[in-house]
Every structure is written in C-alpha cells, then in structure tokens.
Amino acid sequence: MSSPVRIAPSILSADFARLGEEVRAIEAAGADWVHFDVMDNHYVPNLTIGPGVCEAIRPHVQIPIDVHLMVEPVDALVPLFAKAGANIITFHPEASRHVDRSLALIRDHGCQAGLVFNPATPLAWLDHVMDKVDVVLLMSVNPGFGGQAFIPATLAKLRLARARIDAHVRAGGAPIALEVDGGVKTDNIRHIVAAGADMCVAGSAVFGAPDADGGYRQVMQALKTAAAQALTS
Numbered sequence: 172m173s174s175p176v177r178i179a180p181s182i183l184s185a186d187f188a189r190l191g192e193e194v195r196a197i198e199a200a201g202a203d204w205v206h207f208d209v210m211d212n213h214y215v216p217n218l219t220i221g222p223g224v225c226e227a228i229r230p231h232v233q234i235p236i237d238v239h240l241m242v243e244p245v246d247a248l249v250p251l252f253a254k255a256g257a258n259i260i261t262f263h264p265e266a267s268r269h270v271d272r273s274l275a276l277i278r279d280h281g282c283q284a285g286l287v288f289n290p291a292t293p294l295a296w297l298d299h300v301m302d303k304v305d306v307v308l309l310m311s312v313n314p315g316f317g318g319q320a321f322i323p324a325t326l327a328k329l330r331l332a333r334a335r336i337d338a339h340v341r342a343g344g345a346p347i348a349l350e351v352d353g354g355v356k357t358d359n360i361r362h363i364v365a366a367g368a369d370m371c372v373a374g375s376a377v378f379g380a381p382d383a384d385g386g387y388r389q390v391m392q393a394l395k396t397a398a399a400q401a402l403t404s
C-alpha cells in the first residue's frame with residue numbers, strides 16, 4: 172500500500188455554536204474530508220444535524236463533505252444533502268428497503284456512494300453491489316454517539332474488507348475507499364491502518380484538543396505520523 176492515509180474529523184464533537192470556524196480550523200489543520208454525522212432518533216438513539224447545516228458549512232471549506240446517514244428510511248434525504256453540497260453520502264444497508272436503488276440514487280445526484288457496516292453487520296451486503304460503491308465504511312463503535320471505545324473485532328473485519336476490495340480492483344473494478352469510524356485515536360490508528368483502512372474518521376480525538384494553541388494541527392499530524400508508521404513498517 173502506498174497512498175497516504177486520509178483523516179476525516181467528525182464534527183459531532185465540534186463546538187456547534189461555532190461550526191463555521193471549527194470546519195475552517197480542521198481544514199487548515201490538514202483534514203481531508205469533513206465527516207458529517209446525521210442521526211434521526213429512529214435508526215439510532217440520538218438526534219443531530221440535517222441538510223440545512225450542511226448547506227451552512229459548505230462555503231467555509233473546500234474539502235469534501237462526507238455525509239454519514241444514520242437514518243431510516245434513507246432515500247428522501249439523498250437529494251436534499253446533494254443539493255446542500257455533500258460530496259460523499261453513506262448509509263446503513265439495513266435502513267434502506269432497496270439498497271441497490273439507494274446507491275444509484277446517490278450517484279445520480281453527483282455524489283460518491285457508500286455502505287456503512289455496524290459492528291455486527293456482515294460484509295455480505297456488498298456481494299452484488301461492489302460496482303456501485305465508492306466507499307466502504309466500517310463502524311468500530313455502535314452508531315449514535317461520539318467518544319466511545321474502539322471495538323477490537325473491527326481489525327479482523329477490516330482485513331476481510333481490504334481483501335474484498337483488493338480482489339475487486341484486481342478483477343478490473345474501480346477503487347473503493349475503506350473508511351473506519353469510531354474510537355480512532357493516536358494510539359490505535361497504526362493497527363487500524365495496518366489492517367487495511369485508508370480513511371479514518373476521528374471525532375473526539377481531534378475536537379478534544381484545544382485549537383487555540385494549534386491543537387487540531389498537532390493531533391492531525393500525530394494521527395498521520397502514527398498512520399504512516401503502519402505503511403512503512
């Protein structure tokens with residue numbers, strides 16, 4: 172593996188009263204994507220932000236906005252987020268009646284499409300749709316809250332997902348990003364990357380640092396340095 176690992180700070184742990192400032196700060200600190208967690212108090216037991224907030228932060232950053240839909244049903248929100256400036260839209264397959272249709276809908280609206288796998292959700296959901304997927308997102312916590320501990324069984328699942336994606340590319344398929352979400356910190360990112368992740372979400376790890384002293388930049392650099400060790404060793 173040669174390409175560097177990318178980091179997507181999750182704004183779930185940002186100061187919502189200063190969101191424009193917060194997304195500008197993470198972009199300046201070297202963030203690759205803005206991870207945008209959408210919760211509906213139905214698919215997950217929490218309630219967060221919608222297309223209006225996506226539209227509000229869009230002019231503040233150049234980097235892609237990675238919308239993680241933890242909602243049921245899925246399809247009605249896709250056009251709204253595409254219009255609000257989302258670049259990547261991922262959803263949980265159990266939350267859509269027609270997974271193939273939801274994936275196609277996302278691409279039809281000009282966004283990259285992804286499937287999200289909860290810790291107990293099997294990768295078999297990928298079986299017949301690999302050619303319609305741009306991102307595979309493995310949850311390393313149960314969705315709904317920031318600041319939870321990384322579930323170690325995710326590492327074995329990551330290796331399986333990596334093998335599936337590599338086989339798909341060897342067979343002529345387009346590249347697929349392998350993203351991990353939940354409990355990613357400077358002290359475990361090395362193992363996560365070694366297991367095959369090329370995109371890591373980090374919420375509390377990044378926004379838990381005080382930005383006043385360049386803390387976001389320090390954490391971002393520490394995450395990227397630790398991740399790079401996995402690729403060189």
Ligand code: DX5
Binds near residue numbers: 208352373
């Ligand atoms: C959890 C969210 C995650 C979360 C990550 O449901 O999807 O994106 O914000 O936060 P940390 O990095 O604190 O686990």
Ligand code: ZN
Binds near residue numbers: 206207
């Ligand atoms: Zn997320």
